[in-house]
Amino acid sequence: MGIIGIEIPQLNEEQDIEVEVRVNGIKKQYQYRVEIFHWDDCPYPTEDRVECIRQLVNGYDKNWDLAHIGLPTDDYIPITFRKKR
Template identity: 40%
Template sequence: MREVVILIPDTEPEQNVEIEVRINGRKKTLQYRVELVNWEGTAPSAQERFTVLKHRIDAYDKDWELVEIGAPDRENIPLVFRKKKAVQD
């Protein structure tokens, strides 16, 4: 099993979420970050939205990996990143 879905309380954008798990008795801390990408302009085309997303993802800190692109609304779209290396406790 590679992924487990865990519901967490709503968080504000640009905050880190840390989750501690045990895998075969070893504790790991997983870190997640939610980022909001705001659409530029009043009504960007699909191509413009794609370009904004691609640029934001490509320029993101390489220590983090994209794990989910949320549902867009008129103003923005949420991106969820996970820290690549879990903290070993």
């Protein structure tokens, strides 16, 4: 699948995003959800941030797939999920 970058408002909390596109005249709809996860909220506390992300993604709603891991800060990481079709 190709990638198109779409700017969205600054992330301060959970955001649900619906995108409708036409590919060769065929309309398609996609749903995305951007979640802000704070490092302190790891399911099993760890200093390893990669392991923390793994835990967060594996424990997320199974109706959603991982779409993108954003740039982390010292306090949190934004993660984007795409709703399964």
